[in-house]
Amino acid sequence: MEPSGSNGHTTSSAGGNASDRGAAATAHLTEAQYATLQLLHYVDLLRARWILIAALTVGIGLGYGLYTKFLTVKWYRAQAIVTPVPPEEGLSMGTGSAGDMVDGLGGGIASLLGGGGADTITLAERYTAIMNSYAFTTDLVKKYHLEHNIVGVQSKNAPTVTKWSIHTMIADRFSTEYDFKSGNLTLYFMDPSPAEAQRVLGYYLDSLRDKLRNEEVQAGASAAASLEEEVRKTSDALLQTQLYELMARQIQREKIAQVQSDFAFKVVEPPVVPDNYFAPKARHNATVAASITFMLICTWILGSDFIRRARAQLEGLNQVADEPASTLDDPSPQPDDSETMHPRFVRNLRPKA
Numbered sequence: 104m105e106p107s108g109s110n111g112h113t114t115s116s117a118g119g120n121a122s123d124r125g126a127a128a129t130a131h132l133t134e135a136q137y138a139t140l141q142l143l144h145y146v147d148l149l150r151a152r153w154i155l156i157a158a159l160t161v162g163i164g165l166g167y168g169l170y171t172k173f174l175t176v177k178w179y180r181a182q183a184i185v186t187p188v189p190p191e192e193g194l195s196m197g198t199g200s201a202g203d204m205v206d207g208l209g210g211g212i213a214s215l216l217g218g219g220g221a222d223t224i225t226l227a228e229r230y231t232a233i234m235n236s237y238a239f240t241t242d243l244v245k246k247y248h249l250e251h252n253i254v255g256v257q258s259k260n261a262p263t264v265t266k267w268s269i270h271t272m273i274a275d276r277f278s279t280e281y282d283f284k285s286g287n288l289t290l291y292f293m294d295p296s297p298a299e300a301q302r303v304l305g306y307y308l309d310s311l312r313d314k315l316r317n318e319e320v321q322a323g324a325s326a327a328a329s330l331e332e333e334v335r336k337t338s339d340a341l342l343q344t345q346l347y348e349l350m351a352r353q354i355q356r357e358k359i360a361q362v363q364s365d366f367a368f369k370v371v372e373p374p375v376v377p378d379n380y381f382a383p384k385a386r387h388n389a390t391v392a393a394s395i396t397f398m399l400i401c402t403w404i405l406g407s408d409f410i411r412r413a414r415a416q417l418e419g420l421n422q423v424a425d426e427p428a429s430t431l432d433d434p435s436p437q438p439d440d441s442e443t444m445h446p447r448f449v450r451n452l453r454p455k456a
Contacts, residue, residue: 148408149401156400164393172385180293180381181300183308184372187226187288188365223286230288230368231279234311240270247306249273252299277307287371297376304374315367323357 132140149156233239244250253273254264276293290307294300330350334343 145405145408148404152404156397156404159400160393160397163396164389167392168385168389171383171388175383176295177380178293178295178382179297179300179376180291181297181304181374181376182372183290183304183370183374184287185290185308185368185370186286187223187230187368189222189226223288224281224283226368227279227281227288230311230315231281233314234277234279234290234307235274237267237270239310239314240273241266243306243310244269244273246310247303249303249306252294252303288368292374293381301374301376308370308374312367316363319366320357323353327353327357 244253250264250269253269278291280289280291281287282289290304292300292304292307294303327350330346330353334346334350337343337346
């Protein structure tokens with residue numbers, strides 16, 4: 104059999120009889136016709152094996168879905184909703200009209216100490232960065248002794264668990280989501296135990312509030328100490344009075360931060376766990392497994408046919424090279440590879456007699 108070219112045309116051979124054989128063979132195909140021929144050939148291959156494709160796709164997809172639903176570990180996700188509150192807004196309730204008493208130079212110093220009002224988006228990003236940090240996670244695990252709950256029971260041959268690996272494991276279970284419309288920050292934590300997920304998420308909220316409160320207390324104490332030092336250095340009585348007012352405000356701010364229950368953020372919804380588990384999703388996994396199985400089977404069928412045809416074409420080239428000249432000069436019609444692939448399509452392309 105003569106090997107066919109990339110467009111289905113019959114290739115020329117020695118002896119000068121290639122044109123005669125080409126005239127007796129199937130009609131020449133255009134590029135579009137040859138592409139259609141290839142597509143129909145592949146469709147026929149897949150259609151001929153549709154039972155195998157359907158059986159493996161449905162079987163593996165259904166089997167993996169049942170395995171996910173009944174045999175895998177179920178993960179429950181606790182959630183809590185908080186509203187970030189700027190420190191200036193939270194502390195203004197306790198300071199009353201202290202800020203109104205400061206004007207002139209004192210007002211300028213107060214603006215430098217207090218800083219600009221951060222919006223909730225910036226606060227939410229800052230809170231998320233803090234809770235995902237290595238220092239926060241390791242302090243949380245150490246304070247509430249979460250090593251056993253996170254790592255589980257380790258065998259003697261298991262690799263050594265480091266602080267960084269613990270941080271990675273607990274950080275993978277924690278996530279946040281910010282709602283730009285309401286300004287609320289939703290916190291999530293996953294665990295196989297619903298009660299443990301709810302408890303650990305509560306630890307996140309308590310630890311975050313304590314950290315932010317300590318930072319505010321330290322900032323207020325440091326500002327008060329700096330103002331006190333400035334009072335000692337100046338001899339202006341009016342300036343001393345203004346600095347004393349600022350120092351009193353910083354001390355008041357420090358004390359309010361220590362006792363304020365909803366400091367830094369307000370809890371809209373405390374940690375709660377839905378009744379249904381969050382992951383894994385059996386339907387999603389079954390669909391993914393069935394899709395992957397379908398693509399692999401189709402690739403295997405089409406790839407096997409491509410390899411078979413390539414080998415046959417290579418063997419045909421070798422046979423042509425070994426044939427004697429009398430065989431090459433044989434004017435009998437030779438079948439074309441395109442007609443073998445899809446005879447009905449090729450016959451329809453022939454001109455009507």
